[in-house]
Amino acid sequence: MANSDTNKNPANGDVQEPGRRDFIVVATYAMAGLGAAAVAWPLIDQLNPAADTLALANIEVDISKIAVGQSITVKWRGKPVFIRHRTADEIARANDTNLDDLRDPEIDTARAEKPEYLVLVGVCTHLGCVPLGQKTGEVRGDYDGWFCPCHGSHYDTSGRIRKGPAPTNLEVPPYSFLSDSVVRIG
Amino acid sequence: MSATQFKSPVVRWIDHRLPVFSMLHHTAHDYPTPKNLNYMWNFGSLAGLSLAIMIVTGIVLAMSYTAHVDYAFDSVERIMRDVNHGWMIRYIHMNTASFFFIVVYLHMFRGLYYGSYKAPRELLWMLGVVIFLLMMATAFMGYVLPWGQMSFWGATVITNLFSAIPYVGESIVTLLWGGFSVDNATLNRFFSLHYLMPFIIAGVVVLHIVALHRFGSNNPIGIDTKGPQDTISFHPYYTIKDVFGIAVFLLLLAMAVFFFPNAMGHPDNYIPADALQTPAHIVPEWYFLPFYAILRAVPDKLGGVLLMFGAIAVLFVLPWLDRSPVRSARFRPLFRIFFWLFFVNAIALGYLGGKPAEGIYVILSRVATAWYFLHFLAILPLLSMFETTKPLPKSISEPVLGSPGRVA
Numbered sequence: 001m002a003n004s005d006t007n008k009n010p011a012n013g014d015v016q017e018p019g020r021r022d023f024i025v026v027a028t029y030a031m032a033g034l035g036a037a038a039v040a041w042p043l044i045d046q047l048n049p050a051a052d053t054l055a056l057a058n059i060e061v062d063i064s065k066i067a068v069g070q071s072i073t074v075k076w077r078g079k080p081v082f083i084r085h086r087t088a089d090e091i092a093r094a095n096d097t098n099l100d101d102l103r104d105p106e107i108d109t110a111r112a113e114k115p116e117y118l119v120l121v122g123v124c125t126h127l128g129c130v131p132l133g134q135k136t137g138e139v140r141g142d143y144d145g146w147f148c149p150c151h152g153s154h155y156d157t158s159g160r161i162r163k164g165p166a167p168t169n170l171e172v173p174p175y176s177f178l179s180d181s182v183v184r185i186g
Numbered sequence: 187m188s189a190t191q192f193k194s195p196v197v198r199w200i201d202h203r204l205p206v207f208s209m210l211h212h213t214a215h216d217y218p219t220p221k222n223l224n225y226m227w228n229f230g231s232l233a234g235l236s237l238a239i240m241i242v243t244g245i246v247l248a249m250s251y252t253a254h255v256d257y258a259f260d261s262v263e264r265i266m267r268d269v270n271h272g273w274m275i276r277y278i279h280m281n282t283a284s285f286f287f288i289v290v291y292l293h294m295f296r297g298l299y300y301g302s303y304k305a306p307r308e309l310l311w312m313l314g315v316v317i318f319l320l321m322m323a324t325a326f327m328g329y330v331l332p333w334g335q336m337s338f339w340g341a342t343v344i345t346n347l348f349s350a351i352p353y354v355g356e357s358i359v360t361l362l363w364g365g366f367s368v369d370n371a372t373l374n375r376f377f378s379l380h381y382l383m384p385f386i387i388a389g390v391v392v393l394h395i396v397a398l399h400r401f402g403s404n405n406p407i408g409i410d411t412k413g414p415q416d417t418i419s420f421h422p423y424y425t426i427k428d429v430f431g432i433a434v435f436l437l438l439l440a441m442a443v444f445f446f447p448n449a450m451g452h453p454d455n456y457i458p459a460d461a462l463q464t465p466a467h468i469v470p471e472w473y474f475l476p477f478y479a480i481l482r483a484v485p486d487k488l489g490g491v492l493l494m495f496g497a498i499a500v501l502f503v504l505p506w507l508d509r510s511p512v513r514s515a516r517f518r519p520l521f522r523i524f525f526w527l528f529f530v531n532a533i534a535l536g537y538l539g540g541k542p543a544e545g546i547y548v549i550l551s552r553v554a555t556a557w558y559f560l561h562f563l564a565i566l567p568l569l570s571m572f573e574t575t576k577p578l579p580k581s582i583s584e585p586v587l588g589s590p591g592r593v594a
Binding site: 043046047048050051052053 | 246269275
């Protein structure tokens, strides 16, 4: 079919150059592909957070009532955020840790803007469970930080992974101190 | 189809065990199609495309919609304002609903004009009417979901149609509502059914296509194809023609979605539903207007409901009302005149359905309703007895080539 559309290469009589019809077919499929991608994008992007969800993405927390050694849990973007008012001993132990012992090496001062307040996303980096250690009497694991009961990950007093399957330290959310007593998360 | 040879060995391996590729090849590639189809034969594929668009956008909308009387309206407004591209997806859904009906009405008028409902395609036609009925039910329930004033009062009026049934009417309406008025239970079940029914439609569409492929498409001349010299393969000849139609369709749809998204809707539906206040002029969506006009033309509750449903029921028996052996209106001079009268009458019914039920509009609605039924119940049977039809060509090729033609 359509032999008249295929040009012979004058330099090499056996090789057939792609004809005009091939060009049209390829161009048609390319346009159809582009069109399908353009249609697919809004249908996929609508799965992303909507404008009202993004607008509610930060919270302000009063931390003046947290006694030394105590922790509170607040909800941010649907997830628990741990705020611990650390004791001097806990801060010292976090600073004294040898970085070579860590799976995900990070110094404590990089994780806490003010050393006495540690702010963490309370979601185990293994598979998303909430670690224990917030309430008095709960298991805090071998390093006196947090312990995830799902698969046994131990976090230290800086929320760094020390033992167990979790690959990385507990995440530090973006936050800033609006005053000495109010922290804004998000 | 075992002779079909696919290039890819993977496809060949699968097809030998699960012949889906042969089946597709058979239905969408080799399928012999009359070579004289005109652009009126584009509307079947366009209807299929519309259904696909409705299902895809509908599934996406359901991800952000809340079927509860307190949240439904706000969740739709949230889709319009906050969900990424939500405004566009909803406008596509809304406008494709209207375009779906435009396409299906043209598809039906095509069938009426060219006698596509006649033997041996009666079941094909009847399945089409079933699809049309399902579409109307789906569209009606979809219109209720935004829970605006038109949603609420449309739902109230249409469900109340069933109260016209003697003795059990009231109980049936209570059953439909799941309470004593259109309320949260009604909204929930309508959402459930609105999600379900498009898939039932898709199933009937498959049957529609199976029935179509049994004898192949009718054609503008309305005589049977007599062999391979009268047909061409569906691909590439009609796939490319359908694609062209789709391009035009999408152009018009995009124009509606981006420039006149609410032109075929009603502003009152942007007012949240209020069970204590009926809007002054309630009208259904434009595609129901001809049937609404028939409903209102009858000064009796039960009579109006019966005639309205009768207007669709009569389509089911159409193949037995029009007994003329000649299919296409091209060879039926009198039928052709009455077809166009019927067409104008149907448009008139649509116009009248949108006007207030008073004065001259009521009288005209009655005349138009009477004509609608006269056309089917009197004119068509009489025409098939007394009309002198023009001589039919010997083959599809003859009118053009003057000869039986040869295999393309």
